[in-house]
Amino acid sequence: MLTGQILTGLAGASVLFFIAAGLSLIFGVTKIVNFAHGSFYMLGAYIAYTLTEAFGASGLGFWPSILLSALAVGMIGALAEITVLKPVYKAPPLFQLLVTFGLVLIIEDLTLLVWGPEDRLGQRAPGLSGAVELLGTQIPSYDFFLIAAGPVVLGLVWLLLNKTRWGILVRAATEDREMAAALGIDQRILFTGVFFLGSALAGLGGALQLPKGGADLMMDLTVIAPAFVVVVVGGMGSLTGAYVAAVVIGLANTFGVVLLPQATLVLMFLVMAVVLLLRPHGLFGQPERAERGHTPGAGYPAAGAMEKAIWSVVLIGALLLPLAQDDFILVLATDIAVAALFATSLHFLLGPAGLVSFGHAAYFAIGAYAAALISQQIDGPGMEIALASAPVLAGAAALLFGWFCVRLSGIYFAMLTLAVAQIVWSLCVQWTDLTGGDDGLLGLWPSDWADSRMVYYYLTLALSLAAILLLRRAVHAPFGFALRAGRDAKARAEAIGIDVMHQQWLAFALAGAAAGLAGALFVFSKGSIFPDEAAIPRSVDALVMVLLGGVGHLAGPVLGSAAFTLLHDQLSRFDQWRLLLGIVIILVSTLAPAGLSGLPAMIRAFAMRRRI
Amino acid sequence: MTRTRRQIAAGLIATFAMGSLALTSMHGTANAADAIKIGEINSYTSLPAFTVPYKQGWELAVEEINAAGGVLGRPLEVISRDDAGKPGDAVRIVEELLSRDKVDLxxxxFFSHIGLAVADVAKRQKVFFMAAEPLSDAMVWSKGNRYTFRLRPSTHMQASMLAEEAAKLPAKTWATIAPNYKYGQDAVAAFQRLLKERRPDVKFVAAQWPALFKIDAGAEAEALAAANPDAIYNVTFGGDLSKFVREGSLRGLFKDRTVVSLLTGEPEYLEPLKDETPDGWIVTGYPWYAINTPEHKAFVNAYDEKFGESPKVGSLVGYNTFMSIAAIIEKAGSTDTEAMVDAAEGIEVSTPIGPITFRKSDHQSTMGAFVGRTAVQNGNGVMVDWRYANGADHLPGPDEVKHLRAGN
Structure with a gap:
């Protein structure tokens, strides 16, 4: 039994390693957080399914089919890099994430169109379809093949990176991208090559897991979080680290299944949180090198008279909206106001503080659940007390978790916030007595005086606006200046006496409190709350809104959330809305690499050039 | 100067957002004036394996109803929307269907939490809601309300059907495996309780909880084998089920053990297994290929003619949902919500698998499921030795329902 668990864990680790290795390579060289990596894994599985169904009856057809699938996915990855990622390399850091999110949507819909909705069960590998008895346990022979394949692929990639000129260039670029560029290494070809290799590895993972499972339309999203966990636990950019981490996570999973069957939802994230707290750069990672000639982030000048005038017009428009006599407009506008506050709170971290959070939904959900539970306990002014206490409680939670998170930086910070969010999510799911579990909490409508859609819309507008203005004020206060100083030049900021970590910690709590208010407003507009609001898609939606709007301008998150909510609402009327939304997101991001709020500056620059 | 221009452009973008808000109010009014409008919502993009057959099922029903002259002389018009698997989106879409499309019901x-969120809106706004697929017992019991009805046999009902069969087995020690979320937890709790009522001598020796759609099948199979139970109760489905079946078979987990498995006989989950379908599992499902009543044959033929494929459980659920709606409106004589609710309570509807009743006590339909054993025929997984388990036999009586629905 022990042998069985160990071998199973190692076999699972190999598949996880293929995916994580590709992700790590791509991030190491291009610094792109590639959300579409799971989609390439899914494509690998589907393509391999089709090929092995056609040719895979014998080993002669099966193994080439697997390799061919990996190559095909590599080509698709390279093609995606050339067509949609190239145009946004000059954009601010992290913006490429938006493009990869668009790719996820497009690939999901195309896969559904090509392969249909049914789950596909893969073929067993010819010659390896049976089981071998070992110490009294039956072990599938394919597991032994997978266990061997992991280190073999690790060895091959190691040889490629260490013994070929191309590999040396890749390592140089991973180590110090600017220096590599300064030495005349053509980054364009290098990036395409890395994307080919990374995607091919993901495709290989998808193809090789086929005999153990199959292909379905949810594979892309189920694998992406574990892949990031493995990469981060191992240390970004370290292949050996990725392998060791895959083994650690694989074994933790298989033993967790025996020892703590209920913990399957969070185990991996708990492991990651512990590793990151002990080793802030993962098991084998190097501290992230501060880039030389680092361009300072956005400065966020205070609004001029003109901008103020424009916002006044927008506000008057928002106030007059009930005149349209259309309840649904108010429902939609309430959703936008909530989303705008949530996105603005994330932008406060992302922009002025320079902290990328992948788990901001945790505070949205904490605020939402706090509001729901409080209003259920109190008769009468339940909603009012709930709205007042939700930001306090969410802020307190952010203060607690933030203390751990701000000790890390960059992608490690992002992943620790994600781990926290997953822990919060699993609490929402599993603490059934308190949260109602998956069945959620129901019947949470506003107090009588605010029960009409118009009144609740005004209430949401007022509270969101107040909170957004407060965050804006914080950006222009000495606090905001200190945050920006820490973001742009940490060493210098500390030299003049700013405790950067302390400032970031407070910023984290403030952003958490604002997100908590958004969560509370959300609850009473929907009447119910479910664990989904703490889950990864909620955090990702907020990131997409902020990036779509543009990190470089304080109006960005408001524009981004309005545009995203309206787009989603309009496009979801079509059958292939994900495809359309993906295309729109990619088009917008290629045309406006500074986000929607950067458009005016672009238009101005364009007009200037025309005049000359 | 440059600054001003930038700000003007910023303003333009901001007003664009407001403009498109106003624009959305323009469409959605030009429909046939006398049609009965039904707002339909489901997780079409997040769970297409089940919801696409469901959609085809109700499309067939609506086509047949309208070809026969509609209901009360009026055609049915369905406005169908995708909720993207998010309860918040679902609530917004329902608001739009009600306030803008002016749907009658x-x-x-599909998902229980979305069903519950929509049911809560129905309760608040006093709108008729026919929940098609969500399985949670809370839909009709602890969170049930006057305006919500549910068609599909619930977690409790299907678990009860299997507990009845399980009680006949000699097995004394049982292990369970279920996805780690509400449906899995409810399905295990109901089965344990109902089996123990019939067989106080059985013991549950292990419970495995893989994360939904993230099963580590080899490890789960090893863990179950380590507990060495006489029989296994399985609740995993979809991709998790395929992986579990494959790893379990390879590792000899199912040898000399009886497996009792929820929903596994449904074509959605059985068909992908093909010749690897395990032999002799006791399952609930839908053997469409073997039900030979004229009504059912007509349904299968019509479905095949329209879509060129065989029906799934989703197809049957979609078809029955809209046939029930038509019957309810016909009986109510109008689309007035209260009249529809009154008409629906206790109504009998004829369906391809026989008559069903929407119970007055809890608004659950008595649509049942088929219980049988799995087998492989011509390389395909099928159900054999099956019988139809009437839902009415697996639901609590009115007194217990009163207790279950207390407090709502």
Whole structure:
């Protein structure tokens, strides 16, 4: 039994390693957080399914089919890099994430169109379809093949990176991208090559897991979080680290299944949180090198008279909206106001503080659940007390978790916030007595005086606006200046006496409190709350809104959330809305690499050039 | 100067957002004036394996109803929307269907939490809601309300059907495996309780909880084998089920053990297994290929003619949902919500698998499921030795329902 668990864990680790290795390579060289990596894994599985169904009856057809699938996915990855990622390399850091999110949507819909909705069960590998008895346990022979394949692929990639000129260039670029560029290494070809290799590895993972499972339309999203966990636990950019981490996570999973069957939802994230707290750069990672000639982030000048005038017009428009006599407009506008506050709170971290959070939904959900539970306990002014206490409680939670998170930086910070969010999510799911579990909490409508859609819309507008203005004020206060100083030049900021970590910690709590208010407003507009609001898609939606709007301008998150909510609402009327939304997101991001709020500056620059 | 221009452009973008808000108010009014409008909502993009057959099922029903002259002389018009698997989106879409499309009732939903969120809106706004697929017992019991009805046999009902069969087995020690979320937890709790009522001598020796759609099948199979139970109760489905079946078979987990498995006989989950379908599992499902009543044959033929494929359980659920709605409106004589609710309580509807009743006590339909054993025929997984388990036999009586629905 022990042998069985160990071998199973190692076999699972190999598949996880293929995916994580590709992700790590791509991030190491291009610094792109590639959300579409799971989609390439899914494509690998589907393509391999089709090929092995056609040719895979014998080993002669099966193994080439697997390799061919990996190559095909590599080509698709390279093609995606050339067509949609190239145009946004000059954009601010992290913006490429938006493009990869668009790719996820497009690939999901195309896969559904090509392969249909049914789950596909893969073929067993010819010659390896049976089981071998070992110490009294039956072990599938394919597991032994997978266990061997992991280190073999690790060895091959190691040889490629260490013994070929191309590999040396890749390592140089991973180590110090600017220096590599300064030495005349053509980054364009290098990036395409890395994307080919990374995607091919993901495709290989998808193809090789086929005999153990199959292909379905949810594979892309189920694998992406574990892949990031493995990469981060191992240390970004370290292949050996990725392998060791895959083994650690694989074994933790298989033993967790025996020892703590209920913990399957969070185990991996708990492991990651512990590793990151002990080793802030993962098991084998190097501290992230501060880039030389680092361009300072956005400065966020205070609004001029003109901008103020424009916002006044927008506000008057928002106030007059009930005149349209259309309840649904108010429902939609309430959703936008909530989303705008949530996105603005994330932008406060992302922009002025320079902290990328992948788990901001945790505070949205904490605020939402706090509001729901409080209003259920109190008769009468339940909603009012709930709205007042939700930001306090969410802020307190952010203060607690933030203390751990701000000790890390960059992608490690992002992943620790994600781990926290997953822990919060699993609490929402599993603490059934308190949260109602998956069945959620129901019947949470506003107090009588605010029960009409118009009144609740005004209430949401007022509270969101107040909170957004407060965050804006914080950006222009000495606090905001200190945050920006820490973001742009940490060493210098500390030299003049700013405790950067302390400032970031407070910023984290403030952003958490604002997100908590958004969560509370959300609850009473929907009447119910479910664990989904703490889950990864909620955090990702907020990131997409902020990036779509543009990190470089304080109006960005408001524009981004309005545009995203309206787009989603309009496009979801079509059958292939994900495809359309993906295309729109990619088009917008290629045309406006500074986000929607950067458009005016672009238009101005364009007009200037025309005049000359 | 440059600054001003930038700000003007910023303002333009901001007003664009407001403009498109106003624009959305323009469409959605030009429909046939006398049609009965049904707002339909489901998780079409997040769970297409089940919801696409469901949609085809109700499309067939609506086509047949309208070809026969509609209901009360009026055609049915369905406005169908995708909720993207998010309860918040679902609530917004329901608001739009009600306030803008002016639908007469709401139907659909798959996921239990989305079903519950929509049911709560139905309760608040006093709108008729025919929940098609959500399985949670809370839909009709602890969170049930006057305006919500549910068609599909619930977690409790299906678990009860299997507990009845399980009690006949000699097995004394049982292990369970279920996805780690509400449906899995409810399905295990109901089965344990109902089996123990019939067989106080059985013991549950292990419970495995893989994360939904993230099963580590080899490890789960090893863990179950380590507990060495006489029989296994399985609740995993979809991709998790395929992986579990494959790893379990390879590792000899199912040898000399009886497996009792929820929903596994449904074509959605059985068909992908093909010749690897395990032999002799006791399952609930839908053997469409073997039900030979004229009504059912007509349904299969019509479905095949329209879509060129065989029906799944989703197809049957979609078809029955809309046939029930038509019957309810016909009986109510109008689309007035209260009249529809009154008409629906206790109504009998004829369906391809026989008559069903929407119970007055809890608004659950008595649509049942088929219980049988799995087998492989011509390389395909099928159900054999099956019988139809009437839902009415697996639901609590009115007194217990009163207790279950207390407090709502």
């Amino acid at each position: 709401i139907a659909g939903t």
